[in-house]
Amino acid sequence: MSLLEVTDLRVSFPTSDGVVQAVRGLSFTIGRGRTLAIVGESGSGKTVSTQAVLGLTPGADISGTALFEGVDLLKLDAEQLRRVRGAEISVVFQDPLTSLHPLYKVGWQIEELIRVHQPEVTRAAARRRAVELLGLVGIPRPDRRVDDYPHQFSGGMRQRAMIAMALALNPKLIVADEPTTALDATVQAQILELIGRVQAEFDIALLLITHDLGVVAGIADEVLVMYAGLVVERADRRTLYYRPHHPYTKGLLESLPGSTGDRGGRLRPIPGSPPSLIAVPGGCAFHPRCPYAMPVCLAERPPLAPVTGGGPGHASACWLPHEAVGLGAAAEELRTRAKEDA
């Protein structure tokens, strides 16, 4: 049985301009100890979908199911959900400075988290655990730094402290939302290594949300690419990077500097910008920006269907033929021919 199974999740926000359809039918599963990455650009719904599952989107209309060890998180009341959050599922956010309370010592915040969820633990024992956790995530002299305030920590150390908090109650799943986006490259490498190490050591599943295809390439077992509130492609990471099927995935990879192998040459960006989520284009939401758009793409939304011949679990929501995978010339010819035939 998978650890978390999300089925047909829909999240919308009523606003004065209209209903924002942030997530429009998202399904995924994540197994114990596995790493699933959700990749997408701003407004693709990657953050909203996980926050909705964790009950962190007040004011949203949510439908679908999110089974965590068989229990539907979307049916729990606030109190029950609070018990799951932190203890079973913990969250690491992008900005550690706004996630830590500035007026309390770092160690105290970890102790408090432990004592709220486990009232039987004494304050002294919780403090010992806080010191142990800070040492585990690589904070030097944890017995002293435990009494520091968040502003006395550097950005990398704050993110380490957040990871220490995330580990405090031995969760089964960590949701990491852009955990390294605010960090410099050398610190990012340290934090990714740390996440990988604790994940392996404690057999924790990781749901990684990011816009950074570089971060994903290093650690994800499976990758979901989201566009306008839907999954457009799902694959193991090798298949996704080397044999993508969906033109959006292909466009993202080709937008990266260095992808053309020609320094100073022209990049191949995706034309246009992402659609408004109040008036999502009909058919395939990507069709206004897609170089291969066919009449069917405007009329009918493509289902997320298995790509035959791809890696295990490879699926794509696109009307192009299954054989049109990869970034090479042969695949390009198949795509262009499909467009001309249509």
Next chain:
Amino acid sequence: MLLEVDGLVKHFPITTGAIVKRAVGQVRAVDGVTLALAAGQTLGLVGETGCGKSTLARCVAGLYPVTAGTVRFDGQDITNLPRRRMRPHRRDIQVIFQDPYGSLNPRRRVGSIIADPLVIHRVMSGEELRRTVQELMERVGLNPEHYNRFPAEFSGGQRQRIGVARALALKPRLIICDEPVSALDVSIQAQILNLLKDLQDDFGLTYLFIAHDLSVVRHISDRIAVMYLGKIVELAEADELYEAPRHPYTAALLSATAVADPDEAERRQRVILTGDVPSPIDPPPGCRFHPRCPKAQQVCAEREPELERKQHLVACHFPVAAGEDLTAGRPA
């Protein structure tokens, strides 16, 4: 050389006391930087948060008074010129900022934002001004009919195009790009990088391009300078710097950069640096990188390595040899 920076120092005093301010220390943001930039070229400036790259750029643009050293533009010394005498040079040096949300006044219409430099420098007015602004909008890929819209009606990428149009208005010779694409999604980032490249080809622009994303800098730069704690530690041709970095910090920075290629990510031997960047208030003696350097020896703590005067400049007592493995750690 269009731009020559020699021994540039910028210290910010740390003061205490509410009424009578007393200096109790200095933040040594830029601490002796020398570099030159030829017309039509792009110099990339990389480094992590707090290394002084943005401060250096602002000193070059004349936005900060400098503590010591000189900035020469087109052969003329423009260091700490009084406002009035700096004015003609401001037309030649323009800046594109990182944040397309914070750098545009939300209450003003896009047309008047782009027209600002032309109005301030009294270059033109009336119908000619309007036509020029619309031409600029068209040139950067904006619809000229959107002249009367407000910044809020544009997406992040379009806003950055507005910033580019405003920087172009006075036909500058040097544009300082301070993290111009860091806030943008990857598909939009590629659009803006292509635009900057096209404009450089069309107008013969010179760029000082600051970014923390090494793949972006490599793509756009002819030469790249790497900064660490207020100093340039290495300066070389872009490809050479990436393929054969000589400073251990550059090597570590490159190996830490995430690559969008699973095989490469697995193959790569990461040089994981210990600890954090020290404070620029009290930088380490000798080589500033020595407390974190896998190759550091006694001399590194005692004597500061000079940036050599060669094609490929590196400030290190023990530069990395071709194919050297830094992951093994420090010698006993």
